[in-house]
Amino acid sequence: xxxxxxxxxDGKGAKSTLASSVYQQLRDDLLRGxxxxxxxxxxxxxxxxxxxxxxxxxxxxxxxxxxxxxGRHDQRGFFLMPVGAAELEELTRTRCWLEERALRESxxxxxxxxxxxxxxxxxxxxxxxxxxxxxxxxxxxxxEKLHRAFHRALIAACRSHWLIGFCEQLSDQxxxxxxxxxxxxxxxxxxxxxHRIIAEHPGRxxxxxxxxxxxxxxxxxxxxxxxLRPGL
Numbered sequence: 001x002x003x004x005x006x007x008x009x010d011g012k013g014a015k016s017t018l019a020s021s022v023y024q025q026l027r028d029d030l031l032r033g034x035x036x037x038x039x040x041x042x043x044x045x046x047x048x049x050x051x052x053x054x055x056x057x058x059x060x061x062x063x064x065x066x067x068x069x070x071g072r073h074d075q076r077g078f079f080l081m082p083v084g085a086a087e088l089e090e091l092t093r094t095r096c097w098l099e100e101r102a103l104r105e106s107x108x109x110x111x112x113x114x115x116x117x118x119x120x121x122x123x124x125x126x127x128x129x130x131x132x133x134x135x136x137x138x139x140x141x142x143x144e145k146l147h148r149a150f151h152r153a154l155i156a157a158c159r160s161h162w163l164i165g166f167c168e169q170l171s172d173q174x175x176x177x178x179x180x181x182x183x184x185x186x187x188x189x190x191x192x193x194x195h196r197i198i199a200e201h202p203g204r205x206x207x208x209x210x211x212x213x214x215x216x217x218x219x220x221x222x223x224x225x226x227x228l229r230p231g232l
Contacts, residue, residue: 018056019052021052022050022057022060023060023063025050027069030069031069033179039079040080043061065078068169083177092174099155102160103158105155105160106155106157110157111157121146121152124146124150125146125147148171155167
């Protein structure tokens with residue numbers, strides 16, 4: 001009889017779990033702008049900050065680089081992707097292309113369940129306060145989460161997990177820029193009104209079909225771009 005025999009896979013599984021934990025924490029910090037002061041991310045610094053070993057840290061950094069949230073120089077480590085007006089312009093233009101196509105596909109293949117989920121997502125977003133009560137210049141993380149869920153609901157019926165995945169990746173990139181607008185001129189924007197117009201747009205199906213697929217969709221993304229650009 002043997003006692004205490006270890007499963008050879010236990011160590012690998014624990015390392016993978018730790019890497020996922022570091023990845024999620026680091027990803028959250030990147031998206032909320034907590035690491036903007038650190039232009040370079042040395043493995044030793046990440047190890048110290050997140051209390052993990054070098055191996056899971058490197059795995060997490062490589063995952064974030066593959067998603068485009070970090071840059072990587074051969075032999076020189078990882079760095080935060082720069083934030084600038086030209087990058088924002090390209091990002092916004094690409095989001096408009098992809099999300100407009102995804103929304104059109106969702107409208108074309110709409111179901112009663114999709115419409116119900118969209119109404120529910122908008123209702124939840126409308127009830128949430130965008131700003132933190134104790135710090136009116138900062139977005140509430142719960143609002144950010146509901147805002148993301150609303151835009152995800154809009155394209156959920158597009159029938160392409162690839163398209164949804166690309167839109168999600170671009171949404172991650174855009175969230176960094178949205179943080180810049182927290183103290184900028186965008187504070188006066190009618191967020192509720194903009195999202196109400198977006199949510200109601202798919203409901204005008206007959207009029208939309210009569211006018212044809214070339215009818216423009218609500219210019220929410222371009223409005224956001226105009227709000228963020230002066231702060232860069």
